Amino acid sequence: MKEEMSSVDIRYILRELQRLVGSRVDKIYHDGNEIRIKLRTKEGRQDLILEAGKRFHVTTYIKEAPKMPSSFTMLLRKHLSGGFIDAIEQHDFDRIVKIKVGDYTLIGELFRRGNIILVDSENRIIAALRYEEFKDRAIKPKAEYKFPPARENPLDVEWERFKELILEEDAEVVRALARKLNMGGLYAEEILLRAGMDKKKKASELSEEELKLIFNTMKALFNKEPKPNIVFKDSAMIDVLPIELKWYEGYEREYFSTFSEALDEYFGKITVEKARLEQTKKLEGKKRQLLMTLKKQEEMLKGFEEQARANQELGDLIYANFTLIENLLSEFRKAVEKLGWEEFKRRIEEGKKAGNKVALMVKSIDPKEKAVTIELDGKKIRLYLTKSIGENAELYYEKAKKAKHKLEGALKAYEDTKRKLKEVEKLIEEEMKKELSVKKLERRKKKWFEKFRWFVSSEGFLVLAGKDASTNENLIKKHMNENDLYCHADVYGAPHVVIKDGQNAGEKTLFEACQFAVSMSKAWSQGLYSADAYWAYPSQVTKQAPSGEYMGKGAFMVYGKRNWFHGLPLKLAVGVINYEGEDFVVCAPVDATRTYTDRYIVIRPGSLKKSELVKRIKRILGKWGYKVREEDIMAVLPPGNGDIVEVVGA
Template sequence: MKTEMSSVDIKYIVEELQSLVGARIDKVYHDGNILRVKLHKAGEGRKDLLIQAGKRVHLTTYIKESPSPSSFAMLLRKHLSGRFLDGIEQYDFDRIVKLKVGEYTLIAELFKRGNVVLIDGESKILGALRYEEFKDRAIKPGHEYKLPPARESPVDVEWERFKELLLEEEVEVVRALARKFNMGGLFAEEILLRAGIEKTRTAKELSEEELKLIFEKMKEVFSAPKKAQIVYKDGELFDVLPIELKQYESLEKKYFETFSEALDEYFGKITVDEAKKELTKRLEDKKRSLLHTLKRQEEMMKGFEAQAEKNQALGDLIYANFMLVENLLSEFKKAVEKLGWDEFKRRIEEGKKAGNKVAMMVKGVNPKDKAVTIELNGQKITLYLDRSIGENAELYYEKAKKAKHKLEGAKEAYKKTLKKIQEVEKLIEEELKKEINVKKLERRKKKWFEKFRWFISSEGFLVIGGKDATTNEMVVKKYMSENDWYCHADVYGAPHVVIKEGKKASEKTLFEACQFAVSMSKAWSRGVFSEDAYYADPSQVTKQAPSGEYLGKGAFMVYGKRNWMHGLPLKLAVGIVKYEDEELPMCGPVDAVKAHTNRYIVIRPGRLKKSELVKKLKHILEKWGYKVSEEDLMAILPPGNGDVEEIRE
């Protein structure tokens, strides 16, 4: 079962993670040997990049509750939060990933024990997950960070160099490939399988044509189209790969759109299983101990039951053969009194040799206890010569009684142990039902307009607005058409708002869109309660700046007559609305939300931090039976603090 990513895996994931370039780093979380970098990508929203030292790097939806930030997390937040990811690359086909953030570089070492190191522009170490010192380098603050010696890349190597490197080795060709090109045994075997060459042969015994074929198949493997997958063996997780492998043809597979999704599902499942095991480890240990006790008690009960049955049967046997046993007792007693025990024993032995029936019945003589053991109907019975036949029988009945008493005690103890096991099993079940500290973010596929600020007007028109310079630019240049209306608040930094097919709408939708424009502007964070806005024809909106001026990204000019609306209230509502057969959390003007749902929460600018407001809204919506993530609520709310003014149920 795979436990860490290979250099090949890292090649493919780094290619895929290029989509993160330009994302803003929000926060960095640290727990054990795992870092999670929370990013925001314009137009796409939240992304979580997970780095596990010595193991893996990929986007994740499995979020572990983080403890109080460590000193390393605080160091990373200080230097990286608010900055943008400028680049991500693999170092020389090695298990090293470098993330460029301004003048800083975050280096993820995914080999051996692994590490994560932050360096400045001069390669000086600012901090690390773990400080270490080796023969040839030291991971300590202030020291220069030294990368390991460069490894040959199977992707870039030329034919002559490839041949030269392989022929240097005296080992099997599979080991030579894995060692010289840092690809690992799995991919070395795959290349040789495709080439049809036995992996145990040495490179030097191969012909040039065979070496050439290996070279070609290596290039084929490392240029193969991506087909992210999890491989299962006997129904269990076995491997996770970016491409198809011939050696796995017969195994079950599950395919994914991205390699990150495959890695996340594979390692996330392992993480959750480990967390569950840890959660119940103490209880499982207790259950094992109780099961061991239960087994001992079962054996004891069987023993007591056998003793009771045996002794009861022996007592009954004595009475069933009353006359015979009584005569034997009398004869044995007289013989011992007359001859003594030694002579009695000698006479018994002589009688056995002579075939005497009574002597043949005797199986043992015990002078100390004044007892003779006989065999009767295949059962051995010890008779005490100083006791009557009734007293001898009673001895066995008494033993049976004691065994039965012990059996009852053992049964009670057994029941108690069984009850304890059931209680522990119930506790295990309850623990497993608890929300473990690793949870999967269920990210539904969002509608195209959810990358913007949006709402559905009371008349059913879709209204969209920008969130930042990038999405403001998109709203106007890509999504606004001649059949729409354009709205804007008379506030610096307000979003561009567009009513789709707005020319068909009445003044009610225009009012709602303008109110939305002022509410989603910086006026909300300033805590004001009313502002002005206007609407205009799309033809009036242009990128053409006045002479001598320049319009930056997201900025537009509006020429001609503007239709003003004054004193618009900064007031919105949040509710769950049905749109295109899907329930969506929506934040818009009160009348718009009210038209689509009977339950909604009215909010105003206020003193409650946005994060706290989100928690409050989430709690109310959950009480109504809606499961909404804090991330989704955060995305639809206006910028700045607020308060709940009214709850309508």
């Protein structure tokens, strides 16, 4: 089963993750060998996982953050939080990734045990997951970070160099490829399979034609279009790949739209399984001990049952052959008294040779115990010459009785162990039902209007506002129709606002949309309590600039009459409403919010940091039974700080 990404995997994932360039680093979490970077991207929140020696991809499997952040976490947060990703790169064709954030670079070493290192603009080490020294480099604070010795890149290698590398290797061609060109065994096998070559052929014996075939096949494979998939054998995952390989022909495969999704599903499930094992580790150990005890007790029960049965049968056998055994005891006593034990033994042996029936019954003689063991009906009976026939039988009955007594005790202990086992199994079952420390974030498919800021007016009209230059441009060009209305605040940098089907809306909706426009503008972050806004018809809004001027991205001109609202209050309400069959957290004018919910939080511009405001709103919504993520609240709030002025429905 695959446990870490290859150089080929890293090449494909790095190509895919270029979409994260420009994303903002919100927060960083560290646990063991992993760091998780919480990003704010164009598509919303994304979590980037980097595990030393293992993997690098976007993840939806979120591990519960440690209660106390490590010193490594704090250093990473100090230097990277709030920064923007400038580049994500692979070092040469090695298992090393570089994430550049401003003046800093986070380096993830995914080979062997791996490491995660933060360096500054001069390539000096600020912090590392672990500090260590090697023959040719050292990972320690303030030291210059040096990459491991360079290895050959199969993507860039020229024909002549390729030929030289393979021919100088005195080994099988599959090993030569894997070693010399840093691709690993699987891809070396795949190249030779596609080329139809015998992988065991000596590399030094390859002809020029064969070498050329291998070279061209290698180049074609590593430029193959992605087809991310997980490979299964007997329903168990065994590999995750960015491309389809002939090596796994006939295996069950599951395909994904992105390699990151495939990696996340593969490693995420492994992580969840590890978390489950960790969660029940002690209980499973106790269960194993109880099962071993149970097995021993079952063996003991069988032993006691057998002892009780065998001794009972021997006692019964003595009484069933009363006359015979009584005569034997009498004869043996007389013989011993007359001859002594040694002569008695000698006479028995002679009797056996002569075929004497009584002598043949004797199996052993014990002078010390004054006992003779005979065989009767295939069973051996030990007879003590100093005891009567009744006393000899009683010895066996007493043994049977003791064995039965032990059996009863063992049975009680056995039942007790079974009860304990059931209790432990129940506890394991309960633990399995508990929420794991690793959980998969199920991302629902967002509605089209969630690309924008939005609310539903008290009259039931959908109102949309841009979030930035791109969404402002998109809103006006693609989503404003002739039957809509346009609103804008008299504030520089305010968002464009569109009332869908607005020409059928009443005065109340117009007021709410204009109030939304001023509240979502920079007037909020400036701490203003009121501002002006107007509405106009779509035909008045155009990209056509006055002569000599240029309209930038997200900018539009409004010509003709503007219908003004003056002194609009910057005041909004946060609540959870149901719209189109789903629950959404919204931030809208107070009248619009209270139309759809009895519980809401009224906010105005203020001194409370936006992050703290989000936390307080989340706590209130949580008390009302709404489990809302902080990033979802953050996304709907206006820009800048604020204060809670009223909580309705508490």
